[in-house]
Amino acid sequence: MEEHRHVTIYDIAERLNLATSTISRALKDHHSISDKTIKKVKKTAEEMGFVPNTLAAGLRGNKSRTIGVLIPTITQPFLSSLISGIEIAARKSDYSVIIMQSHDSYEEEVKMAKSLYSSRVTGVICSLAMETKDTTHFQQFSNNNIPLVFVDRVPKGFNTFRVVIDNYTAGYKATKHLIDQGCTRIAHMTAGAEFGNLYNERKRGYIDALSDHGLPLKEELIINLKTMTYDDGVKACNRLFSLKTPPDGLFAPGDILAVSAVQTAKKKGIKVPQDFAVIGFNNDPISEIIEPNISTVTHPAEKMGKAAANIVIDTIKSHKEEEAKEITFLNTEVLVRESSRKV
């Protein structure tokens, strides 16, 4: 196999006896180039198999038309849908997407942020690692006018774009739904307050829904988890079912937990939803397939991804440096399915 060298605008320039600047401009329909020349250049470029080198363009313009995505992992349905949305929106505007997984490690996240900066990404979209408390490693982006958008797991006290759902309201709605179904002892699983507000907000919604409907808040019904795997859910459920007066409902902030709850209940002979109504969160594919299928709260992952990508792209286009860094709220919806439909 021969070593073909890449075709450059110099090659085209030489062939046509034009300056490289003319080639460059002709290829992007610059008004100062005649139509005749533009046509000629494009035809020749095509013939010679010219493909622009984005590295060179990026170096010159100090931007790479690349969006860096920094997330805990891509194998979670919510996050892979998020990326999918980002990729679709990015591609529409001819941006590339670089993916990095922090695996919920703070240390990795710091390294990767540096690596993204090193790649001179045009913008960054991030969902924080579980471990992350300090976010100074993101300052390098803000300091250099690189748009930064946090999605879902967002930090507090950091002036930047955020794309989230209203977790408080979602938690409230989910809990209210269970109350409407007649549940009076509703359990809740939540996760440590580490990265701020996501699970706390859902919990706050849960608490307020209870009190708004005259139901007591029982600490024994709230279970704090470190991680939210299937097994964690099983353990938590076993704990709940062994209470003197076990719960008759559960608001789980994730579908996997909800699934584990439903299955644990079934194994114990507890009827779902009659004796134990369950609602999850995210609307993961599994929630629709499992039997009974799981009521859940939608989490518009792909939409959030698109929104985040478009914020990056629009911010760059607008050239406004001192823009209001707003929060974008996307809607959620309670999907009532078998696991909670009593009425």
Place this chain on the structure above:
Amino acid sequence: MEEHRHVTIYDIAERLNLATSTISRALKDHHSISDKTIKKVKKTAEEMGFVPNTLAAGLRGNKSRTIGVLIPTITQPFLSSLISGIEIAARKSDYSVIIMQSHDSYEEEVKMAKSLYSSRVTGVICSLAMETKDTTHFQQFSNNNIPLVFVDRVPKGFNTFRVVIDNYTAGYKATKHLIDQGCTRIAHMTAGAEFGNLYNERKRGYIDALSDHGLPLKEELIINLKTMTYDDGVKACNRLFSLKTPPDGLFAPGDILAVSAVQTAKKKGIKVPQDFAVIGFNNDPISEIIEPNISTVTHPAEKMGKAAANIVIDTIKSHKEEEAKEITFLNTEVLVRESSRKV
């Protein structure tokens, strides 16, 4: 917010009264630079907040330390795990990963291949789009010594690296397992021969397993699908169950299909596995959670991703241009679970 300009090696050179070449070499511990200077340079770089510009380095060296990944979609468990594996292996060698989704469109795949080439990716990992029959758009990589690795959905007649499982053997083993459980009328779902060998190979294994065990091949038990969604599976199953003598087993080449089959059977009052034993493929998370949980064939997605990434990285390191483009086979395993365990 002030406009900070990026710190460059020129800035460091000026501060220390050294040449940029010295800075560049010092930062990578070049032997011709004294330890004293190296230490001084690194310290200053750190202080000044220097972050190397990979675009510049990439332009100069004509390589970007980037692996391009071109796949149908990332929201399938198999593919998101594949990417995860790629990302992990890439990161270990300090490579970045660019993701693009063809959404199974040939046209998109062609565009994206060009885009990846434009980004001067160091290597490409691809799983073909369903639609793709012609693969000349990948020649640009081979022609320019850019390592190209196909994974899972690989083309035939294209001399390049491939990372796959032995689909024939996997299909054979899965079918044999059902035979061992006493099934005699085993159904099979498959997909059109379009992109070559993947589903065909599994089907070939199925056919050979039947004949090796003296079972007749019934065309009515083989269902050809265009797409492999849950609903496709339901439809296919209904067709199978309405046969004069319906099947007593099913080898589905994907877990979603297997799940749909099990649930359709249950709804019809057909006992799984007693009257209808099912085995799927991929070992998707859902196969383990659904009840009864689904026997399946493992598809080592993450391993395949790591293997593919390492092929790219090693090929670059080795500088061998005329290397044998081998096929890498990864092992699969039959996981026997409730949906097929009769004995």
Place this chain on the structure above:
DNA sequence: TTTCTTTACGCAATCGGTTGTATTTTATAA
């Protein structure tokens, strides 16, 4: 002290587009 090695570093070209500022060519007006 002179010559020869090492050792340590600087010079300048290079990668391939992009873009501000000429400069040349063509068209229009005087």
Place this chain on the structure above:
DNA sequence: TTATAAAATACAACCGATTGCGTAAAGAAA
């Protein structure tokens, strides 16, 4: 025909790191 404006294209610097080659400085051998 000449002056002037407009259109079309050329020149050259630039982005920031890399690297082959050249040179100065320091140490060793003569």
